[in-house]
Amino acid sequence: MRFRLLPSLFWFFFFAWLLLQVAFFISLAERGQTPIDYLAYQRGAEAIERGESPYLPPAQSREIFRYFHQVEAELLAANARGEGRVFLREFAARPPQPGPYIYPPTLALLVSQLHIRPQVFTGLLLLSILGFVAI
DSSP states (O other), X not given: XXXXXXXXXXXXXXXXXXXXXXXXHXXXXXXXXXXXXXXXXXXXXXXXXXXXXXXXOHHHHHHHHHHHHHHHHHHXXXXXXXXXXXXXXXXXXXXXXXXXXXXXXXXXXXXXXXXXXXXXXXXXXXXXXXXXXXX
């Protein structure tokens, strides 16, 4: 009995998580915000449309990763001072900073040529996660 319950619990929590993700992305769309997951692909697609490489120069990519490290260090310091929630509220007000495009160039090309918008991208992403879990 216990072993039959575990797969059912897994699927219950997985679908609950999936529904929460859908609700989150719908709320972003209602506020006119783009999911951060899409922004790196959008950056790569826009570069391809300009006839450029989707990849940033190494120095620029390094600066983005250093920024992420700096934000993490600031968050850890704020948590140590008991000000983690204040830092997170202030951080949420900053413009989103996507990571550099590090995926195969074909994906940016597809986003560009098929004019895949954030909502479609998000739907495809969630479906691919569902398909991967089903495998």
